[in-house]
Amino acid sequence: MSDFIAQLNDVGHQYEEGPEIFKKVTFDIESGSFYFLTGPSGAGKSSLLKMLYLGLKPTWGSLRLFGEDPLKMKPSSLPFLRQKLGVVFQEFKLLDYLKVIDNVSLPLRVRGIEARQARKHAEELLNWVGLSDALNVYPSILSGGQKQRVAIARAIVTRPQLLLADEPTGNVDDEIALKLLHLFEELNKMGTTVIIATHNQNLLEKSPNPLLIIKEGTIIKTSPQRKSS
């Protein structure tokens, strides 16, 4: 396998009835790295993540994920590429008709893990993010911050190779935000490559990780151990 988890080459995107958000974006994500993706609201953070989790096709340019070109793959093979990912969606995308525990164990079941074992894993993780009281409730009654933590638990329950999180601390207070950041860093230490889209300055300052800054349709990559501005 290549040392790059993701490689973008002259990638651009133009929404059919919307703005051109990227012109020619070229960058690589090294295996095991931890990036913050940042930029003003509407810059295209969510759109970039969407391309990485194969929810949005680049209008031009080429994209490689785990050394493979998803645009040239058979559609039936795409799920296996997606199974290497964990995604925290900006709007959570929890399933309202499933209890919290079933929402979190779903990615495991989808990957063929037996239901009882999947539940056990999910329960452990939910305890860890402080939702041990909410295992058997439906997501619709949870607060924004709780939903966010369920979404995070669902994204990491499979120990993904690449974690993509879209504003994962947008709905929680600073204390929980830092706790979650710590969780992401732990995960990163165990080998997961992490990309977090955020405009939470506090979070950016607390972490030494490099940035991907979206600016005027391109992406600027900073090196690690930057000085906080």
Place this chain on the structure above:
Amino acid sequence: MKNRQDLPLTHDIAARFLPIIVGLMVYLGCLCCVFTFFVFDATHSWKKQLTTHVTIEIPRLPSESSDTLQARVLQLLNKTPGIRQAAAVPQRELESLLTSLVGTTSSMDLPSLPVLIDVALTEEEPIDIENLEAHLKNMDAQIQLMDHRAWQAQVLTLIQATIVLTSTLTLLVLLTALIATKFAVRTSLLIHRHVIDILHLIGATDEYIARQFQIHILKQGLVASTLGAALAFLTFWGIMFLLENIGFSFAFKATFFVQAFCVFTLAPFMTSFFMMFFARHTALKGLYT
């Protein structure tokens, strides 16, 4: 533990009409199929019992010559290829037949009744009926040959048409259940498009999602078609009961009841398995595009 479903299919509007249609179709299909077996069996035994294909009528002549004529005719018939059996209808049988038709025979001149000879043909050898008739006319111009095979063939054709019709109906009914399944799955795919997108994004294969439909439809199909078949069985039982009560004399063979039993027990399984495969196929096709 409750069997978990990863798609909320049980709450669909689409899910509600399917069991009703399937139940009704299985009900009709079972009855149609059993009726087909009934007609088929009845025809089979009727054909076996059918021994008279041709009847020859010899007019009553002055008694001596009549008997010799009858003997000569029988002799000719026994020599003719294609004839299995030829026998005169006993005079007493004719009399009782007449009695039952006109009441009393006291005023009748019984000896003037014609002699009837029933002829049974074999299927192995064809008979030259025109040649036979010519020979008979040679013996006596008044001898009549009545060929029943034409109307018998017509009745058989009619019965066979009924069998074709009812088996076609059975198949159409099954097809209706399958088409209803297809539409239900397609509607579900549309209703749950949003959820299916999420499942795809968290790594679900089409196979996994199709399995959800497959299991759901199998369960629904089993419940609905079992109910349909049970109701059909009750209807069948009721009809049998009624027929017996009004003195219907047809002797049902044991094999017919075995066939009917098979229809009622196998129909739910066959229908729901077909539905399951249809659901799977429809889901996979719908997910792919």
